[in-house]
Amino acid sequence: MIIGEHLYLLVAVVTLILCVEMKAALGSFTTSGAGDDAKVRCIERERHALLQFKEGISYDYGLLSSWGSTKEMKDCCKWRGVQCNNITGHVVTLDLRASLGWYNNYQHLKGEISPSLLELQHLKYLDLSCNDFEGRHIPEFIGSFTRLRYLNLSNANVVGKVPNQIGNLSKLRSLDLDQGIENNGSLYVKNLEWLSHLSLLRYLDLSRVDLSKAIDWMEAINKLPLLTEFHLIECRLSVVISPSLPLINSSASLVVLDLSGNSLTSSIYSWLFNFSTTHLDFSSNQLEGGIPKSFGNLNSLRILYLGYNELTGKISEFLQILSRVAEKSLEILDLTANRVGGSLPDNISTFSSLKALYLEENQLSGPLPGTLGQLRNLISLYLANNQLIGTLPKCIGQLSMLESLDVAVNFLEGPIPLVLPNVTYLDLSSNKFSGSISFLCSTINENLRFFDLSDNHLSGKLPDCWMHMKELVVFDLANNNLFGKIPQSLGFLTQVQTLHLRKNNFIGELPPSLKNCRNLLVIDVGENKLSGHIPEWIGTHLTSLIVLSLRLNKFQGYIPPNICHLNSIQILDLSQNSISGIIPHCFNNFTTMVSRNKLENLIFYDFTGHDGSYYFGRYIDSALVLWKGQEYKYQTTLGLVRSIDLSSNSLVGKFPKEISSLAELVSLNLSRNSLTGHVIQKIGELKMLESLDLSRNQLSGEIPTDITRLNFLGVLDLSNNNLSGKIPSSTQLQSFYTSAYAGNHELCGLPLPNKCPGDETTLDPSVTNRVKTTSIKEMRMGL
Known part of the structure; x- marks a missing residue:
């Protein structure tokens, strides 16, 4: 009875306290006005x-x-x-x-x-x-x-x-x-x-937090019994496995484990295999050796990322171990950039759930298996940068789900038999494929966004069915044997940003329909047999261009002044044509060459699947720049290059003084024209210039002393002009070979052997010897 009374009093007190607190809380609320519900x-x-x-x-x-x-x-x-x-x-x-x-x-x-x-x-x-x-x-x-x-x-x-x-x-x-x-x-x-x-x-992400001193990270994780998803990306992890470390048993709840981007070695395996993980990412570590048999304990494995390690062994051995536990469950296998070799086995088709297979940058060899067509769920297949041989199996065309195919940089040959109506990303570049590309017209592919068949042996005319591929962003057929006219239907590619047709045998004019492709950033049609005038619509319609290369064709006429509307242009190459007239005086409108802006170092595009769930890869654009007779391919640093090349044409008139405004210009080549007048006095304003070639013109007068301000100049050629007077003195100008000044008979001073009038000092014997040695060296190089 006493206990009951005490219990009653306790309940009453608690109720009173709760009521008081609730009243106090309610007193601090604002309520609605009269007539409204509180x-x-x-x-x-x-x-x-x-x-x-x-x-x-x-x-x-x-x-x-x-x-x-x-x-x-x-x-x-x-x-x-x-x-x-x-x-x-x-x-x-x-x-x-x-x-x-x-x-x-x-x-x-x-x-x-x-x-x-x-x-x-x-x-x-x-x-x-x-x-x-x-x-x-x-x-x-x-x-x-x-x-x-x-x-x-x-x-x-x-x-x-x-x-x-x-x-x-x-x-x-x-x-x-x-x-x-x-x-x-x-x-x-x-x-x-x-x-x-x-x-x-349940969810923990400490990615890019520095854990280099947290040697207890594995012990700490072992004490989280409900953890299902765990990310430690780029944490500078070390592996210190204590003999007393309590290992989680196979009933652990961890489903997603991402330890990518660290320096973990294969010693991590003894800790790893006590999880029942379905999603495992160990990419970009220091794993080495073959895949251990213990992987066979991961009986729920669906996603496995092991790319960018030092794994070895044969691909067939990897697949054999995984087949024991994941033959029907494995969806993604990534072994990118390892040293895995051997041939792809025919029984790869038994992985019926496989959606993505990433094996690029390995040492795979032999032909592609004819059973690939049985991977009905395959969305992405990446086999680039290996040593594959033989033809492309026709069965690949039966992969109706396939959205991304990359077999670039191999030794594959023969015709391309593909009919892939759903493919978004197609890269067959740098192989030995031959024949025509008429297969593109055999099916309507409205999903195609990336298309690269460059550096092959393809021939025939360019098909005229591009009106069905309006989503295309990257289009690259460079370095093949294609011929004929560029079809008008390319103008339907209104989303295209990159157009590479370099090193083929195309003839005729650039089709006017290309002016509809207003998103173009890169046009490279160099080294063909194209003719006609440089279209004025390039300057009025394609104003976003970053790279324009019409090099080594048969273009004629003058440079249209409205080309100066290309405010974003970084590489302008009109060299080795039959262009005449003067250089427009509006080049100072090239805003990107005048002042440094916030452009990325790369010109790149990311590609994903139709629903965005699969990342297909990044395409980094490239461009060729000719320096001193050699081609340099810029890719990762393309966004930093500023270059103008108008060499080997029939240009006349004076060196435009407006060019001195291009303070970010890195390379300028006006050689092999008929330019007259003086070298611009403010040439030192081109403070970022690394290469200057004004050779084989009719320039006269003295070399302006302002040229000594070009501190980054590494290539200089002023030869075969009518320049006179003393070569200005600077550490750089005297370090160039005599060939940089040869053919200017009234030019004097070092490094030339002829002294200027009034010079009383005797030429240093070491300089004379260097001049002789240089001349012999240049003769050997054919200069």
């Missing part, structure tokens, strides 16, 4: 805390425009990114992840994480990812949000030590601190003991 709104102190947080943001791109103190903005539960509990009114969610606005404008917060957020003690979800907190530390008070279940501070530009106080968040289910490529290593951890307190954690 409605819970945000708590005043929490609203004030959020406004204080906003004050710490220096710029918000309008993301916090709904946050305010006016009557219509007073309810913080209606603010962007804020969510309140429907009953208590407490803020439980703060989701301020940055977003993409109109035209992919990156909209983010910039400033600091204010301690005022401490007032939000009922917070369960906090996402501040992809913002810019300007290199500040993660505040330790984050560890005070003890109700927090989701925390995301990824790509937020925070630095320093990850606070151990995060270990206080015992209810946390998801933690993401990935700092992205730009801030790689900006965060660091000395040990991960605090992580073991997060026993409810």
Whole structure:
């Protein structure tokens, strides 16, 4: 009876306390006006805390425009990114992840994480990812949000030590601190003991957090029994496996394990094989040797990334081990850039669930198996940069799901028998394929976006069916034996950005329909037999061009002045044609050559599948630049090159002074024309110039002393003009071979052997010997 009375009193007291707290809480709510139903709104102190947080943001791109103190903005539960509990009114969610606005404008917060957020003690979800907190530390008070279940501070530009106080968040289910490529290593951890307190954690991403000193990372992970997805990408991990390390048994919950981009060796295997992982990424590590038989324990394996390691052995051995446990389940196998050899076995077709096979950059040899056509679910097949021989099996055309095929840089030959109606990405370049490409017209492929058959032995005319391929972005048929006229239907490729037709035998004019391809960034039709005038529509319609190469054709007439509308042009090559007239005086309109802008070093395109779920690869564009008779291919640094080549034409008139405005120009070649007048006096304004060739013209007068300001000049040729006077003195100008100044009979001074009038010093014998040696060397080189 006494116990019952005490229990009754206890219940009464608790009820009274709850009522008092609820009344106090309700007293702080604002309610609707008379006649409206009472409605819970945000708590005043929490609203004030959020406004204080906003004050710490220096710029918000309008993301916090709904946050305010006016009557219509007073309810913080209606603010962007804020969510309140429907009953208590407490803020439980703060989701301020940055977003993409109109035209992919990156909209983010910039400033600091204010301690005022401490007032939000009922917070369960906090996402501040992809913002810019300007290199500040993660505040330790984050560890005070003890109700927090989701925390995301990824790509937020925070630095320093990850606070151990995060270990206080015992209810946390998801933690993401990935700092992205730009801030790689900006965060660091000395040990991960605090992580073991997060026993409810299911998702963990510490990618690009420096864990080089956290040798206990494996022990910490072993203490997270509910962890299902785990990412430690580029964390500078080391492997220290203690004999006393408790290994997780095969019933562990881990499904996704991503340890790519570290320096892990094969010693990691003994820890790895105690998981029942279905998605494993060990790419870009230091794994070596053959695939261990222990892989046969991964009986739920669906996705396996082992690319960019030092793995060896035969591909048949890899597949045999995997077939024991994953023959019917394996969807993705990536062994890119290893040293795996041997031939692809016929029984690869037994992997019936396979969707993507990445084996490029290995040592595979032999022919392709004729059973490939049985891989009915295959979406991506990458076999580039191997030593494959034989023909392309007709059965590949039976892969109705195939969207991406790359067999570039092999020794495959014969005709191309493909009929691939769904392919998006097709790269057959750098092989020995022959015959025509008429197969393109045998089926309508409206999905094709990447098409590269360059560097083969293809012949015949270019098909006239491009009106069916309006999604094409990259089109490369360079270095083949194609002939005939370029068809008008190319004008239907309104999305095309790269057009490479170099080194073929095309004739006639550039089709006027190409002016419809307004997205073009690169046109290279050099080394053909094209004729006619340089079309004026290039300057009026294709104003986004970065590379224009019409080199080594039969173009004639003058350079149209409206070519100066190409404000983004970086490489302009009209050399080795029959172009006459003067050089337009508007080249200073080439904005990209005048001042450095924010262009990427690369000109590239990323390709994905129809639904975006599969990444097919990145195409890095390239261009050829001729320096001193040699071709240089620029690819990864293409965005840094600025070049003008008008050599070997019939141009007349003076050297345009406007060219001196092109301060970012790297290479200028006006040789083998009939230019007259003086070398421009302000040539030193071309401060980035590395190569200058003005040879074989009719230039006269002295070499301007301003040329000594060209500190990066590595190639110079002023030979065979009518230049006179003394060669200006500078360390560079005297270091060039005599051939750079030869054929200017009134030119004198070093490095030439003839002294200028008034020079009294005797020529240094070592210079004389060098001149003689140089002359012999040049004779041997055929100069």
